[in-house]
Amino acid sequence: MPEFQTSPGMRDILPPESGRWRRFTAVFAEVVEAAGYQQLIPPLLEDLGVFTRIGDATDVVTKEMYDFVDKGKRRVALRPEQTASVCRSFAQHRPTVPWKVFYSGPNFRYEKPQRGRYRQFDQVGVEVLGVDDPMLDVEVISLGWEFYRALGLRQVTLQLNSLGEPGDRVQYVNALRTHFEAAGERLSEQSRITLTKNPLRILDSKREPDQPFIKSAPQIADFYSEEAAAHFDAVKVGLRALDIQFVEEPKLVRGLDYYRRTIFEFLGGTLDSAQNALGGGGRYDGLVQALGGPATPGIGFALGVDRTLIACDDEGCFDAEAPQLDVFVVDAVGGLEAAVLTSDLRAVGLSVDRGYDNRSMKAQMKLANRSGASFAVIVGEQERADGAVVIKPMHGGDQATIPRSELIAHLLETMNL
RNA sequence: GUGGUCAUAGCUCAAUAGGUAGAGCACCAGGUUGUGAUCCUGGCGGUUGGGGGUUCAAGUCCCCUUGGCCACCCCA
Structure with missing residues (x-):
């Protein structure tokens, strides 16, 4: 064993795998640039507040951040994701809308590492700010879809849901809280803790005792306002028009708190992994405002590079190539x-x-x-x-x-x- | 963070009931003094992740520690 090795959850991407990584981001850039997106390169480090503002009820922000006080006594953090940085950037520079950007690069989360789950992990993604049109939701989703096709992936499934307008979401969460509180002690201990923080998240639980209560839980669809339902319907119509297959998943919730209305997730074809979430995203109208900018609708997605590449391995596509020398x-x-x-x-x-x-x-x-x-x-x-x-x-x-x-x-x- | 499991040459692995470490690949050098991929021969290479303990003797047993993987959790 060498005296020094990479810190847990960190690793070297060696050749020829590194060449594959570079092609990966090149293909992504090609796909989204063809749709009018331009690259934003935000810093790896931000004021801690940029991230705490977006979800202080999530583990990502409360437990997993690499945060510290720098030599200037500023409270800073390595970014755990890039959507918050994009919104901060928008609020800071006020570009004209629609602002269509893409990004790629590493994020940091202090978690227990596993295959497909690292403390430094790369994502590629897009964000669009300033457009409310459901046809934009369709475009964003289709770009993710198209990118997977470009890599050669054929077994990716798209899950789709809507969390409704903020008001709808609040009512739904209240209904869920009432529902799960009625279950009392029969709920798993973990879920009882989650209940006090974010009842939505219980829908994501895989623990056996929770399952009957999740099954009988109120449905989000019953809480949609007319506006939210119309938006969601328009998105579905658009996806069908583009022949993009999706599965409506009423229990789909996302990890970060800032999502509103349309949300979606891309799942890999390999069933035997808990890390089969290849990527996901949704609308986050309100995030820019939360960061001190004007009220601005926003939507985007982030795709995990490692997990997508693992999916490629499983499907035998997008191989690492031997270098070609003349x-x-x-x-x-x-x-x-x-x-x-x-x-x-x-x-x-x-x-x-x-x-x-x-x-x-x-x-x-x-x-x-x-x-x-x-x-x-x-x-x-x-x-x-x-x-x-x-x-x-x-x-x-x-x-x-x-x-x-x-x-x-x-x-x-x-x-x- | 909790639980489980694994850790032997650069890589993939082997080592009967504890007896003192081996193979394939890779790498290097040769195979009658100018040419590769195949084949043959030889060579390099390990204080068996680290530390402690039990024993006449430990890769093999026990404890601690570090790291990988799996599940939970979380999420990409």
Whole structure:
């Protein structure tokens, strides 16, 4: 065991996995930029209040934050998510609406780590501020859906629900409280604690004793105002028009408290994991105001990079790719020839690597093979004397000796560049 | 945070009832002095996560500790 290793819940993303991560965010950017979203890069660190303001009844904010006092005596925290930062940013800069942004990057939550659950975990996501239209809900959901398709995922299910207008939600929560309080001691101990803080969350419980009471609990749909019901219906109509399959899940609640009206979650196809929530989001009208900005409707989603990649592993899509190199230079006469050749070839846009330490030709050929390069360019005593190089196709075909002055033209022609 | 489980070479694993650590892969070097992927030979590599204890003897038993994984919790 090495003296130092990564802290719990932290890890290195090594090659070739790291290349897969980069492609992941590139594909995401491609999908959402095609819909008019632009990237926002918020800081990793914010005033603690930015996060406490958004949900002081949630574990994410009350128990799991990396918060501390900095050298300037400010109370700050590593962001546990990015929606709050986006809203803070909106309230601070007041951009014109609609403000359509996307982001990607790490968040921090002090939890007990597991597979697909890390203390530093990456998310990609979008947020739109300033638009109330249910067709925007449809667009946002469809972008998540489209992104999964772009990765090659086919077994993702979309769960959909509405929490109603804030007033509806309050009434519903009261009804739930009454309902669960009637259950009294028969409710699990955990749920009795949850009941005092946020009755909605009990609907998410997996504990056996709670199940009958969850089943008989009041339905959110009965509490929708006309407005909320109309909004929700419009969203469903829109999704159907786009042929996006969804499951209405009246018991779906989200972890953060700030959600209103439309909420949704993407679930992975693998059933045997408690970590199968790939991503989710919803409307959070009121968040910007809570952070000191003008009353502004908002909606967005965040997708977990790790979990989505695990889902890709399970479905056998979006594999890590071996790097593609054009040329590997083998220099058996000291290494100076290789220095010049790699430089010249890179200058015309080819990807080129070489061997070092003046190793044997056999050893350098092994490296050339391992590098996955299409061609080996070889210089030995004979070639150096003749001003020539050997060019050898690594994936089959005969090698040829050509004048060094013709190398670049020859390579570019062969590769159709 | 609670409970369970696991921890042996860079990686994946093996080691009969406690007797003093082995394989495959990877890596390196050779296989008649200029060329890779296959094949053959050899080599490098482990105070068995760390600490303490029981024993003549511990990778194997006990305790503590660190970390991974699983469930709860929470959520991405």
